[in-house]
Amino acid sequence: MAVFNLTPSDPSTFILTGIPGLEAAHVWISIPFSMFYLIGLLGNFTVLFVETLHKPMYLLLCMLALTDISMSTSIMPKALFIFWFDFKGITVAGCLTQMFFIHTISIMHSAVLVTMAFDRYIAICNPLRYAxxxxxxxxxKLGLLALLRAVLFVLPLPFILSRLPFCGNHIIPYTYCEHIAVAKMSCGDITVNRMYGLVIAFVVIGLDLTLIALSYGLIIRAILRISSKKAHQKALSTCTSHLCVLMMAYPPGLFSNLTQRFGQGIAPHVHIILSNLYFLIPPMLNPIIYGVKTKELHDKVGKYICKR
Known part of the structure; x- marks a missing residue:
């Protein structure tokens, strides 16, 4: 992998500044961030260790938990080192690796949500053939396919980024290595980086949203054909958790992605805080949502806690 054209004194290091303008408050900002991170880890590891039902929906919950753990862990340890110890340096290899995992996990997370929408469609529209x-x-197999898709789409990013000249500028006003945030530090032409990033955002995420919308369109059509109001409520209740997770995943993710490219009027510290919360809040709330709304999982966690 090519080496960045950085400063002659230290050509292999970037500096992550944290949250520009709020350096004095880094320790205070780290308190809610670390709490959200630990609660998310606790909730998602509980889903992984307690889950023994081995049904498709619960396997999907475990996949969601794994992506949630990976999403928050890909950024928070380094961010906390910046907040607590002022350790801002990151090697080129470390920066590229972090960026690769952040974007790969994000695409993988989206694929899991699509698969969960398909699961709900089969459960409601074709329940007799669900098993x-x-x-x-x-x-x-769907999980492996989702991982392969994510890797193939994200793999070019480090290579096209490594070809950019940086002309001595190696300070990234961010808490983690995000593709466009790093590319903006370049003194070269980043048109290819911008275009490829938009391709990923609109083709991959756009396709996933289309498939989810199609699934729920068919679900709504099937529900409207049911005459019983009680059956309506039961069918809709099976989708509530997934819909809540979707609302926490896509709107903030698209907002963060678009403001990174076009939101010049948004204060940098506001954008960076919101971007970090996007990697913390959904992983923290997802296990709570499914734990409350899914009776089998709720009962299983209760029995597990009582045994301990």
Missing amino acids: TILTNTRIA
Whole structure:
């Protein structure tokens, strides 16, 4: 992998400044950030360790928990080192690795949400064939396919980024290595970086949102054909958790992605704080949402806690 053209004194290091303008408040900002991170880890690891039902929906919950853990862990340890110890340096290899994992996990997370929408569609529209269509093996294959898709789309990013000249500028006003945030530090032409980033945002995420919308369109059509109001409520209640997770995942993610490219009027510290919260709040709330709304999971956690 090519080496960045940085300063002659230290050509292999970037500086992550944290949150520009709020350096004096870094320690105070770290308190809610670390709390959100620890609560998210606790909730998602609880889902992973307690879950023994081995049904397709619960395998998907475990996949969601894994991506949530990976999302928050990809940025928070380094951010906390910046906040607590003022350790701002990161090697080129470390920066590229962090960027690769952040974007790969984000795309993987989106694919898991699409698969969960498909699961709800089968459960409501074709319940008699649910067990034969969504087997554990098929869910595992869909998970591997989602991972392969994410890796193939994100793999070019480090290479096109490594070709940019940086002309001595190696200070990134951010808490983590995000693709466009790093590219903006370049003194060269970043048109390719911007275009490829938009391709990922609108093709991959756009496709996923289209598939989710199609699934819920078919679900709504099936529900409207049911005459019983009680059956309506029961069918809708099975989708509530997934809809809440979708609302926490896509609108903030798209907002962060677009403001990074076009939001010149937004204060940098506001954008950076919101970007960090995007990686913290959904992973913290997702296990709570599914724990409250999913009776089997709720009962399983209760039994597990009582045993301990």
